[in-house]
Amino acid sequence: xxxxxxxxxxxxxxxxxxxxxxxxxxxxxxxxxxxxxxxxxxxxxxxxxxxxxxxxxxxxxxxxxxxxxxxxxxxxxxxxxxxxxxxxxxxxxxxxxxxxxxxxxxxxxxxxxxxxxxxxxxxxxxxxxxxxxxxxxxxxxxxxxxxxxxxxxxxxxxxxxxxxxxxxxxxxxxxxxxxxxxxxxxxxxxxxxxxxxxxxxxxxxxxxx
Amino acid sequence: xxxxxxxxxxxxxxxxxxxxxxxxxxxxxxxxxxxxxxxxxxxxxxxxxxxxxxxxxxxxxxxxxxxxxxxxxxxxxxxxxxxxxxxxxxxxxxxxxxxxxxxxxxxxxxxxxxxxxxxxxxxxxxxxxxxxxxxxxxxxxxxxxxxxxxxxxxxxxxxxxxxxxxxxxxxxxxxxxxxxxxxxxxxxxxxxxxxxxxxxxxxxxxxxx
Numbered sequence: 377x378x379x380x381x382x383x384x385x386x387x388x389x390x391x392x393x394x395x396x397x398x399x400x401x402x403x404x405x406x407x408x409x410x411x412x413x414x415x416x417x418x419x420x421x422x423x424x425x426x427x428x429x430x431x432x433x434x435x436x437x438x439x440x441x442x443x444x445x446x447x448x449x450x451x452x453x454x455x456x457x458x459x460x461x462x463x464x465x466x467x468x469x470x471x472x473x474x475x476x477x478x479x480x481x482x483x484x485x486x487x488x489x490x491x492x493x494x495x496x497x498x499x500x501x502x503x504x505x506x507x508x509x510x511x512x513x514x515x516x517x518x519x520x521x522x523x524x525x526x527x528x529x530x531x532x533x534x535x536x537x538x539x540x541x542x543x544x545x546x547x548x549x550x551x552x553x554x555x556x557x558x559x560x561x562x563x564x565x566x567x568x569x570x571x572x573x574x575x576x577x578x579x580x581x582x583x584x585x
Numbered sequence: 586x587x588x589x590x591x592x593x594x595x596x597x598x599x600x601x602x603x604x605x606x607x608x609x610x611x612x613x614x615x616x617x618x619x620x621x622x623x624x625x626x627x628x629x630x631x632x633x634x635x636x637x638x639x640x641x642x643x644x645x646x647x648x649x650x651x652x653x654x655x656x657x658x659x660x661x662x663x664x665x666x667x668x669x670x671x672x673x674x675x676x677x678x679x680x681x682x683x684x685x686x687x688x689x690x691x692x693x694x695x696x697x698x699x700x701x702x703x704x705x706x707x708x709x710x711x712x713x714x715x716x717x718x719x720x721x722x723x724x725x726x727x728x729x730x731x732x733x734x735x736x737x738x739x740x741x742x743x744x745x746x747x748x749x750x751x752x753x754x755x756x757x758x759x760x761x762x763x764x765x766x767x768x769x770x771x772x773x774x775x776x777x778x779x780x781x782x783x784x785x786x787x788x789x790x791x792x793x794x
Binding site: 406407408409410411487490491493494495496497498506532533536537539540542543544546547548550553554555556560564567568571572574575576 | 704705706741752762776777
């Protein structure tokens with residue numbers, strides 16, 4: 377079997393639209409949104425400018441398209457997990473695991489989101505990143521309250537437990553964005569959640585386990 | 586008593602050096618490091634360019650000075666907390682409370698740090714922000730291991746517990762940087778840490794409390 381340079385071989389396999397998305401994400405992440413020009417994107421994607429205008433309208437359009445996909449999947453995960461027939465612990469574990477895998481799959485887009493959210497004004501069209509964060513919080517809190525109501529969890533403060541859980545998820549996200557090699561994988565996240573849930577499990581539910 | 590406009594009155598009270606620091610932090614945070622010029626800083630501080638060069642050398646110098654102070658205090662907190670004669674729980678609670686207050690006191694500088702760390706390349710001189718994060722992790726882990734050794738805490742995985750604790754601290758930091766009003770104050774942080782420590786307390790230490 378011949379080992380090929382995947383990085384350089386990959387763009388060949390993609391259609392122009394896909395190549396544009398990949399090139400834009402690469403350059404936005406490396407140079408920042410503001411400093412990236414349409415010319416650079418089309419050159420890296422080896423297509424013509426009208427091709428970019430045809431598919432995305434302009435630089436804003438290609439950025440919005442890059443952001444749209446991961447959040448669509450996130451919404452799906454949130455809706456599905458809210459309706460699972462599992463214990464609260466299992467629902468949070470499963471939801472966070474899926475969100476973490478989504479994050480890993482879109483690491484470069486995540487880096488771009490952080491850059492836009494925390495970085496200096498770059499003229500990128502507004503996306504309400506916080507509303508997605510709040511949705512994860514809302515669903516987590518619903519599940520936590522279910523667990524307290526059913527007696528699976530001790531009667532702790534639901535807000536506080538929700539914050540601790542989201543803090544763990546948030547932390548593994550950012551650990552992945554570090555400039556050195558990340559130390560926490562999905563098993564590490566599961567370990568953190570287990571530790572938190574072990575601490576808040578009711579005696580009744582501990583007996584069951 | 587006359588209510589004065591504190592924002593506009595404040596700079597008058599400060600010496601030129603102090604006024605330069607305040608102006609630089611304001612403009613770096615609003616416009617980003619790269620887009621800020623020495624001219625804008627000196628105009629906002631109402632001093633002459635040579636004054637900035639005299640105190641700080643250049644734009645890099647004023648940035649480094651802005652970053653130096655909070656990290657000096659952080660180091661002090663870490664050294665002091667590592668040697669306290671308290672339970673592990675109390676040491677972490679005290680250390681994180683002090684770090685959180687330091688963060689709140691330097692909220693604008695923190696915003697600038699996040700912007701430099703996560704934002705696009707802005708040409709700011711390199712500061713190893715991660716090394717400070719790792720120091721907090723190290724000290725937390727030492728304290729956690731003490732607690733496990735002494736029997737105060739259950740024999741949980743020290744790494745995992747350390748991550749959960751830092752995740753909580755990290756989360757309250759970022760909640761403060763949100764674009765809406767933050768919901769978690771120092772009491773909220775203490776509640777999160779209490780919930781985590783209640784969960785990992787040994788039966789022996791629970792009896793003592």
